[in-house]
Amino acid sequence: AQTVTQSQPEMSVQEAETVTLSCTYDTSESDYYLFWYKQPPSRQMILVIRQEAYKQQNATENRFSVNFQKAAKSFSLKISDSQLGDAAMYFCAYRRNAGGTSYGKLTFGQGTILTVHP
Amino acid sequence: DTGVSQDPRHKITKRGQNVTFRCDPISEHNRLYWYRQTLGQGPEFLTYFQNEAQLEKSRLLSDRFSAERPKGSFSTLEIQRTEQGDSAMYLCASSLESSGANVLTFGAGSRLTVL
Numbered sequence: 001a002q003t004v005t006q007s008q009p010e011m012s013v014q015e016a017e018t019v020t021l022s023c024t025y026d027t028s029e030s031d032y033y034l035f036w037y038k039q040p041p042s043r044q045m046i047l048v049i050r051q052e053a054y055k056q057q058n059a060t061e062n063r064f065s066v067n068f069q070k071a072a073k074s075f076s077l078k079i080s081d082s083q084l085g086d087a088a089m090y091f092c093a094y095r096r097n098a099g100g101t102s103y104g105k106l107t108f109g110q111g112t113i114l115t116v117h118p
Numbered sequence: 119d120t121g122v123s124q125d126p127r128h129k130i131t132k133r134g135q136n137v138t139f140r141c142d143p144i145s146e147h148n149r150l151y152w153y154r155q156t157l158g159q160g161p162e163f164l165t166y167f168q169n170e171a172q173l174e175k176s177r178l179l180s181d182r183f184s185a186e187r188p189k190g191s192f193s194t195l196e197i198q199r200t201e202q203g204d205s206a207m208y209l210c211a212s213s214l215e216s217s218g219a220n221v222l223t224f225g226a227g228s229r230l231t232v233l
Contacts, residue, residue: 004160037224044122045161045209045224091160095220105151105174106222108160 002027004094006109013082014117020067021077021112023092031097034068034075035106040088048090051075053097079114087116122225124210130231131200138196139228143212150193151222152185153209154178161209167193168215200232 004025013019025034036048051059051068058066063083067076079086092109123142131137143150149168153161164183165175169190179185182200187193197204207229211222 006160033220035221042226044226047221047223050221093160105163105166106153106161107163111158111160 002029002094002096002107004092004107004109006092006112008112009110010113010115012115012117013079015082015084017082018078018080019082019114021079021090021092021114023075023077023109025073025075025092025094025109027073027094027096029096033095033097034066035093035095036064036066036075036077037091037093037108038086038088039091039111045091049077082116084116084118087114089113122210122212122223124208124225124228126228127226128229128231130233132233133202134199136196136198137200137230138194139208139210139230141193141195141210141212141225143192143210144214144223145191147212147214147223148190149213149215149220150187151211151213152193152195153211155207155209155227156205164195164208197230200230202232205230205232 032053034051037045038048039045049061049064063080065078089111091111093106095106125140151166152164155161163176165185167187182198185195207227209227211224213220213222
């Protein structure tokens, strides 16, 4: 079974600074997607960024970028120029990319609470 | 489109009572998922539908839990004879099968408190 581990229960950053959230995963599959989701307090979870395992290039979405190390099974999220609105719980998630009934099912990590200080 | 809607947002019930949650997905999405999230933890998969067919159920979904999606549109999740351990946030998500990464769009969740 796939597992996703986020070893940082809490992180903090000063506004305008850069922070990196860590995620490791375990799988025997070679074809999969990795995601970072953001869950603000009492609000719905939204997708931040995604990475397909077959793509060598790290994904980037504006201030958000990932460092995907497939051999090490590591998938960290870097937030540049942090803003107060970035404060939230961040979840790393895995999804296998094969067909069949597990298609679409996400396995989540435990989450990292990010605090942004003004 | 207003996204994925869930109702009620918060339900408080006494142990032993039955509760039902409703999820209205994004209208063109053919896949619908239920997850459970306890405080401070990541969501755990419960079940998923493709159109009206329930294709997968987690072992977390005991016999007291039942989910339906009768016409391939909205879905309901019923918990019978609730227990205190059922207290959690129940998240619904939907996706479009043909959307490449099959990105899930989540609702705001239904929080259940069992007294």
